[in-house]
Amino acid sequence: MMPMFHAGAAFADLAYTAGGCSIRVVRDYDQAAGMTECCAVATVLAPEDHRRALRSDPGNLASAGRPVIGSAVKVVSRDGVELPAGAVGEVLVHGEQLMSGYWGLDDATRTTLVDGWLHTGDAGHLDEEGFLFISDRVKDMIISGGENIYPREIEDVLFGIDGIADAAVVGVPSDKWGESPVAVVVASPDSVITDDDVLAHCRAHLARFKAPVDVLFVDVLPRNAVGKVLKRELRAPFWDGRARSVN
Known part of the structure; x- marks a missing residue:
C-alpha cells in the first residue's frame, strides 16, 4: 500500500473514508509541518499518531506532531x-x-x-x-485590553455558522482597548445571515473579550497565490492615516 504524506496546516478533522479512501490508508499517513528556514520539516504527526487518534484521541488530528529526529x-x-x-x-x-x-x-x-x-x-x-x-x-495576534486574542480561534467559531462560506478576523483600532477583533465574512449564496446573527453566535461560544465587535460582509477575501488570506489588506482600511498598524 502506498504511504500518504501531507505537508502544511494540520487538519482539524479528516474524513478518512471519503472518496473511496480506505481506513487502512491512515496506517501509513504522515503529516509534516515546517518552513523553508528549517529545510521544510520540523515536526511530524506519524502514522502511529493517526492510528491512536482514530482509536481514542481525535483531538490530535489538529496537532502538527512532534519534533523530527535532530x-x-x-x-x-x-x-x-x-x-x-x-x-x-x-x-x-x-x-x-x-x-x-x-x-x-x-x-x-x-x-x-x-x-x-x-x-x-x-x-x-x-x-x-x-x-x-x-x-x-x-503577527496576526490581536492585543485587546492587555489580553492576547488569536484570530484563528474566532475563525473556527465563525466557520461553524450556517450561511458563512469564508471568514477572517483582524484587529482594528479601539480607543478603549487598543485593538478589537472584527469579523470579515463572505456569506454563502442565498444566505440571509445578518451581522446580529454572527455576533450573537460568537458571544455564545467565546469569552466576551474575544467576541468580534463588528462584522463586515464582503464578496471575497483577498488571498495570495497559495491561498493564504492577506490580512494586511483587510486591516489596511481600518488603520489608514495612523503611524503604525498596532496600538
Missing part, C-alpha cells in the same frame, strides 16, 4: 521565557537543519535566528506529550 521545539513568551505545556506563545525550532541566514538580509537574520533558535513567527503550544498545536501567526 530537532527541538519550544514555546516562549514575548520576552523570551520558555512556557510550560498548554501555554500559548511563539514557536521556536532548533536543529542542524536550520538555515544559516537570509542572503543579504542581516537584520532579518539577527531577529529570526537567536542563540541557535529559529523564531518561526507561529503562535502555538505544546501539550504534556510534546505534541505541537499551532494557534495562529504571531
Whole structure:
C-alpha cells in the first residue's frame, strides 16, 4: 500500500473514508509541518499518531506532531521565557537543519535566528506529550485590553455558522482597548445571515473579550497565490492615516 504524506496546516478533522479512501490508508499517513528556514520539516504527526487518534484521541488530528529526529521545539513568551505545556506563545525550532541566514538580509537574520533558535513567527503550544498545536501567526495576534486574542480561534467559531462560506478576523483600532477583533465574512449564496446573527453566535461560544465587535460582509477575501488570506489588506482600511498598524 502506498504511504500518504501531507505537508502544511494540520487538519482539524479528516474524513478518512471519503472518496473511496480506505481506513487502512491512515496506517501509513504522515503529516509534516515546517518552513523553508528549517529545510521544510520540523515536526511530524506519524502514522502511529493517526492510528491512536482514530482509536481514542481525535483531538490530535489538529496537532502538527512532534519534533523530527535532530530537532527541538519550544514555546516562549514575548520576552523570551520558555512556557510550560498548554501555554500559548511563539514557536521556536532548533536543529542542524536550520538555515544559516537570509542572503543579504542581516537584520532579518539577527531577529529570526537567536542563540541557535529559529523564531518561526507561529503562535502555538505544546501539550504534556510534546505534541505541537499551532494557534495562529504571531503577527496576526490581536492585543485587546492587555489580553492576547488569536484570530484563528474566532475563525473556527465563525466557520461553524450556517450561511458563512469564508471568514477572517483582524484587529482594528479601539480607543478603549487598543485593538478589537472584527469579523470579515463572505456569506454563502442565498444566505440571509445578518451581522446580529454572527455576533450573537460568537458571544455564545467565546469569552466576551474575544467576541468580534463588528462584522463586515464582503464578496471575497483577498488571498495570495497559495491561498493564504492577506490580512494586511483587510486591516489596511481600518488603520489608514495612523503611524503604525498596532496600538
